Amino acid sequence: MATPPISGRAPAAAAGTRRVSSAYDTHAAVVTDMLGTTVHRDDPDRAVIEQWADGVSGRILDIGSGTGRWTGHLAGLGHEVVGVDPSEKFVEIARRAHPGVPFRTAAVHDLAESHERWAGFLAWYSLIHLDADDLRTALSVLHDRLEEGGSVLLSYFSGPRSEPFHHPVAPAYRWSAAAIAEALSDAGFRVLDHHRGNSAEHAAITAIRTHPGDVLVQGRPAPRED
Ligand SMILES: C[S@@+](CC[C@H](N)C(=O)[O-])C[C@H]1O[C@@H](n2cnc3c(N)ncnc32)[C@H](O)[C@@H]1O
Numbered sequence: 001m002a003t004p005p006i007s008g009r010a011p012a013a014a015a016g017t018r019r020v021s022s023a024y025d026t027h028a029a030v031v032t033d034m035l036g037t038t039v040h041r042d043d044p045d046r047a048v049i050e051q052w053a054d055g056v057s058g059r060i061l062d063i064g065s066g067t068g069r070w071t072g073h074l075a076g077l078g079h080e081v082v083g084v085d086p087s088e089k090f091v092e093i094a095r096r097a098h099p100g101v102p103f104r105t106a107a108v109h110d111l112a113e114s115h116e117r118w119a120g121f122l123a124w125y126s127l128i129h130l131d132a133d134d135l136r137t138a139l140s141v142l143h144d145r146l147e148e149g150g151s152v153l154l155s156y157f158s159g160p161r162s163e164p165f166h167h168p169v170a171p172a173y174r175w176s177a178a179a180i181a182e183a184l185s186d187a188g189f190r191v192l193d194h195h196r197g198n199s200a201e202h203a204a205i206t207a208i209r210t211h212p213g214d215v216l217v218q219g220r221p222a223p224r225e226d
Contacts, residue, residue, distance in 0.1 A: 017109065024085075075098065091105045
């Protein structure tokens with residue numbers, strides 16, 4: 001039996017998410033062969049993800065965890081981490097590959113009515129299927145569910161312009177670096193770092209949840225006196 005979703009679903013995003021997750025269900029075997037269920041020791045993304053996770057003090061939610069490769073990897077490094085994915089097939093694959101690591105069936109918008117708070121959100125190529133409106137909604141949901149000073153690491157397909165593109169599983173969107181930074185800052189995040197991937201179209205961005213008036217010390221909000 002599937003684990004109940006974290007919460008109810010923002011209706012506007014539900015139909016799109018169903019289409020995307022059913023496409024991932026259909027392509028589960030091919031995507032699993034491509035991504036693997038574990039992280040290769042030479043994976044160039046390790047540096048960015050491990051360094052980000054080391055700076056998170058508390059629970060991490062791996063959103064769109066797929067095969068669970070990063071969830072399992074971070075759990076193996078001692079982080080408290082939960083994986084969540086709207087594709088039932090991927091949740092099954094991840095649970096089989098990483099027994100002992102918790103995985104739930106849900107999409108990013110399902111966090112909207114949850115009362116759980118997280119110290120970090122990893123969204124590794126999992127918000128790529130959201131159009132501009134759904135991405136902005138998702139980022140506000142993440143901002144709302146993040147502890148103050150908590151952080152998000154989000155990877156995306158980057159290009160000179162924001163536009164849809166053909167992705168083998170489901171339609172996806174690429175974003176300009178400026179557009180993704182603006183969407184994060186409109187949602188209330190402060191962008192800390194932009195990382196370039198191993199090819200021009202791969203990028204990742206780190207941002208933290210700040211409170212208006214926060215003073216940052218080494219990229220983190222200083223303790224508040226009120
Ligand atoms: C390209 S895979 C990446 C998987 C994993 N993050 C990794 O790097 O191995 C994209 C994943 O995002 C999930 N996904 C798609 N739409 C999502 C949504 N709205 N919320 C959360 N996850 C989503 C898919 O089911 C799929 O498992």
